[in-house]
Amino acid sequence: MTTTDISGTVPATAGHNLNALAVPPVPFDTHHLWTNWAGNQSATPAFTVRPRTEQEVVDTVRFAIKEGLPVRAVGAGHSFTPLVQTGGILMDLSGLSGITGTDPALRRVRAKGGTPISAFGDPLWEQGLALSNQGDIDKQSISGAISTGTHGSGIELGSFSSSLRWVRLVNGHGEIVEIGEDRLHELRAAQVALGTLGIFLEVELQVVDSYHLQERITYPTWEETSATWDADIADNRHYSFLWCPGEDSAELYELPTPAGERMTGRSYTKRYNSVKLNEATDISLEEGSRRDRSYRIYPGGFMIPFHEMEYYVPVEHGKEAVERVQDLIRTTHPDQKYPMEVRWVKQDEGYLSPFAKRDTTVISVSGAPGTNYWPYLRDVDAVLQDFDARAHWGKIHFMTRARLEKLYPELDSFLQVRREFDPNGVFLNDHTRALLG
Ligand SMILES: Cc1cc2nc3c(=O)[nH]c(=O)nc-3n(C[C@H](O)[C@H](O)[C@H](O)COP(=O)(O)OP(=O)(O)OC[C@H]3O[C@@H](n4cnc5c(N)ncnc54)[C@H](O)[C@@H]3O)c2cc1C
CATH class of the missing domain: 3.30.70.2520 (Alpha-Beta Plaits)
Structure with a gap:
């Protein structure tokens, strides 16, 4: 049975053969200590990048593929599990933020991948719309919330992931891919993906009339x-x-x-x-x-x-x-x-x-x-x-791959999409590899 260490610190460049001359094609920090909100997870990635444009995300992923470096996305760092740790490239998406469009008739909103949940309230309200539900805080990024199945409470109300209708992402081939309702198999994989399909650039959510x-x-x-x-x-x-x-x-x-x-x-x-x-x-x-x-x-x-x-x-x-x-x-x-x-x-x-x-x-x-x-x-x-x-x-949590196989009837469907989107595991770290590799 494979287990996953949930309490560790990842050392810089662990297991990677870093070419000292190769640096990301966008502004970066090196060996910057990252810690999550709760203080129980930390890492020192080789590079921390904070892209401001989609092109900078694409360029960074292509650089990582070329150099054989892993990439993990971080939103607001509010997860308690070692989801974002990496010795490779940590991509902080907080600079890719803002509502990009609303459709009041269809009750839909689009937003950049790093947009915090707190940034949806006023702009949606002005259009007569609102998120159908929210959790205990609104500090998380929308992509972080979607990627982990973040939720509020209400037996008639689904999680953030369930409201995802479309996503534009950069996959492990360095390509931009759009997944909508016409690609339901892939959309169901993207709805909770722990950052393993790629970097979410922009998402579209089903919302409701304001209340x-x-x-x-x-x-x-x-x-x-x-x-x-x-x-x-x-x-x-x-x-x-x-x-x-x-x-x-x-x-x-x-x-x-x-x-x-x-x-x-x-x-x-x-x-x-x-x-x-x-x-x-x-x-x-x-x-x-x-x-x-x-x-x-x-x-x-x-x-x-x-x-x-x-x-x-x-x-x-x-x-x-x-x-x-x-x-x-x-x-x-x-x-x-x-x-x-x-x-x-x-x-x-x-x-x-x-x-x-x-x-x-x-x-x-x-x-x-x-x-x-x-x-x-x-x-x-x-x-x-x-x-x-x-x-x-x-x-x-104490989940293992063996437990996931029992608990998630569609695990194989997810793994099929993950391997298509990222066959070389660019977006895996030790934690996600043990569970979903
Ligand atoms: C004080 C507190 C209150 C909380 N309340 C709730 C609650 O009420 N309900 C609930 O369900 N959970 C709750 N959580 C848990 C929290 O919502 C989740 O851990 C959520 O994932 C955090 O969002 P984040 O933006 O901080 O993501 P991070 O923790 O930064 O990342 C989470 C995952 O998303 C991935 N990711 C982030 N951005 C992207 C992107 N652009 N593209 C692809 N992948 C990406 C990361 O790689 C990682 O795998 C709470 C946590 C805290 C600390």
Whole structure:
């Protein structure tokens, strides 16, 4: 069984025969230390490039092919897994940013590959459009979010990947390729590809008519959460909760809680539903009952780093799986205090999508940076394997190639596309090669 090291630092130019005279044809840094948001992944690539144009991306990929250097793309660096590490060329796409077009009739938007999610809100709203859903933050790049299956919560709402309708990318042959709905096989591979098909230059997403949201925050006991489980999932556009195993749990995620309330065993529960608002009179910024445009309601804070693992179980097993993890914390890991976040995602068709063909309950747990949380995360992994859990590609997980073969019925379809797009593995690193090589 092939395993993948998820906690390492990649040394500069590891395993590559660098010709000292060959340098990228675009401005670059050499041996610049890169670290992800959470601080648990780092690398020192031979070259870090920040292309500003499509041509600079193409030129860099062609240079890499010629010199035998691997390339990895980085968006906002918000993944907890070693997805972007490389000893070759790290391509920071943050300079390739901005909305490039909207089609209000078809409800579509196009944006450059490095555009942050936060940059979609205002321009879409001006066209009467909005992203159909968003996650806990809006700092990620759109390509990073798509590439890992990033999602919000709502049983009728799919992930960012599921909204991808077209992508323009540079593949491992150094060619620009456009994949739309007329190339469904390749589109389903591109919908979650971990950067292994090439560099996304521009993407087109399905969006929806603009909408306002009404927030309702409550603090139920577990018995109350359990009693209204099915109705809450079905009746709310967005339903999610953060269950607190201890009194100090809420502050670890900076969750506002009612004064004097004991949070042990309670949840910080979010319900967001569409509401018609007159913006002149109806906007409310009151914590716990905000009313505002959708894109102003979704994103939260998360300033204090944590190390997160997130697994996905079929929706019909959601409650049992959550209760098994609660029991594990109480009986075996009472020192683990981070809230458990529980969300829902609608099924989709992406070959590597963790939501492929199954409506999903999302369970995430976190460890404190600087502590040995590995026994806890491994035990959660073991418990959730009983439910055929898949994992968030961008959060800590213990997936192996053997496990992927069991969990992803379309894995071979994905691998076929990956090998066509990048037969020489230009866009692989050790982590992705072990899983998808
Ligand atoms: C505080 C915090 C909150 C989070 N909240 C959520 C949440 O609510 N829901 C959720 O599902 N996840 C969440 N995540 C996880 C996060 O959304 C994913 O890890 C996401 O991939 C990060 O986007 P990024 O732009 O930082 O991508 P990176 O981490 O930089 O890259 C992720 C992958 O995308 C690839 N990539 C990036 N740009 C390109 C490109 N232009 N072309 C091709 N490949 C590319 C990279 O090579 C890599 O494989 C959260 C993470 C943090 C740290």
